[in-house]
Amino acid sequence: GAVVSQHPSRVICKSGTSVKIECRSLDFQATTMFWYRQFPKQSLMLMATSNEGSKATYEQGVEKDKFLINHASLTLSTLTVTSAHPEDSSFYICSASTGPFSGNTIYFGEGSWLTVV
Amino acid sequence: GQSLEQPSEVTAVEGAIVQINCTYQTSGFYGLSWYQQHDGGAPTFLSYNALDGLEETGRFSSFLSRSDSYGYLLLQELQMKDSASYFCAVTGGYQKVTFGIGTKLQVIP
Numbered sequence: 001g002a003v004v005s006q007h008p009s010r011v012i013c014k015s016g017t018s019v020k021i022e023c024r025s026l027d028f029q030a031t032t033m034f035w036y037r038q039f040p041k042q043s044l045m046l047m048a049t050s051n052e053g054s055k056a057t058y059e060q061g062v063e064k065d066k067f068l069i070n071h072a073s074l075t076l077s078t079l080t081v082t083s084a085h086p087e088d089s090s091f092y093i094c095s096a097s098t099g100p101f102s103g104n105t106i107y108f109g110e111g112s113w114l115t116v117v
Numbered sequence: 118g119q120s121l122e123q124p125s126e127v128t129a130v131e132g133a134i135v136q137i138n139c140t141y142q143t144s145g146f147y148g149l150s151w152y153q154q155h156d157g158g159a160p161t162f163l164s165y166n167a168l169d170g171l172e173e174t175g176r177f178s179s180f181l182s183r184s185d186s187y188g189y190l191l192l193q194e195l196q197m198k199d200s201a202s203y204f205c206a207v208t209g210g211y212q213k214v215t216f217g218i219g220t221k222l223q224v225i226p
Contacts, residue, residue, distance in 0.1 A: 032212060043204065044160065044216045093159055097212045106150075106214060111159040 003027055004096045006109030013116055018082045021112045023094035029074035030096035034106075035067075038091040050077040084116040119143045119207050121217035128223045129195055137190045137220045139205030147208040149181050149188045154219070155201045163190070163203075192222075200224045 003026040013019045023033055031052050036044040048069050049057040056069035068080040077096075081088055093111040121141045129135040139149065148167035152160035164172055166181035166188060178191040192199055202219040209215065 034212075034214065036216075043218045046213060046215065049211065049213065095214065106162075106208070106212060108152075108160055108162070 004030075004094065004107045004109040006094055006112050008112060009110060010113045011115070013084055013114070015085055015116055016083055018080055019084055019114060020078055020080045021092055021094075021114070023077045023079070023096065023109050025075045025096045025107070028096075028098050030077075030098065031074065032097045033071060033077040034095045034097075035069060035077075035079050036093045036095070038093065038111075040091075044093065047079075081114065084114070086116045089114055089116045119209055119213075119215035121205055121207060121215065123203075123205050123217040123220050125218060126221045126223070128225060129192075131195055131197060131224055131226050133195050134191065134193050135195060135222065137192075137203050137205075137222070139188050139190070139217055141186050141188075141205070141207050141217075143186070143207050143209055143215075145210035146183070147210075147212075149179070150206045150208060150214070151177075151179055151190045152204045152206060152216075153201050154204065160204060165208075195224050197224050197226070 005024045007022045033050040035047045037047050038044045046059050047062045050069045050071040052071045052074050058064045071077040091111050095106050095108045097106050123139045148165050150165045151163040154160045164179035171180045176193045181188040202221050204219045205217045206214045
């Protein structure tokens, strides 16, 4: 089946620095990728929708200047957490879609654990 | 917007059957999915229902009633390894997936 790869799986960064998380679709082209955040023992919350070649669409309450999303190609989307703070420590996970309006072709990456110290 | 409701916790005995219900309110609906997530891991896809009825995949079955905005996940012959959190999720317009709060299933001997 389709594979979505995320890197790094775990990252620790110092407060105030920036960290980049990559999401790659390995064997299919993804016109749309999604970024979610999950705090411990909570649900996955959609942060933004990343569309190849255009600006990301952010959910209400998500700071677009803090969480920079770049979807430069059909197989790669990146999430950069800028000026990270300890409260940004969370599980970040991406998903990729193989096409529009086909709800059963969404694949999740393995997720990235971010710890800000 | 979308909102989903599912029980927060369920406990069941090994070998038994358990049903996890999910109701939703949505402004756009393409289908209902179920995901399993073990502690520390990523969600893994279990099933997807776009049409009314029951879908069976091995020990797991999923049901959808669009008229009732209701679905459930049925796990049969429970095993200890089934202890995990189970999320229902609605796929809406533009393939946005909205997750429920998750149901923590504990399988006991």
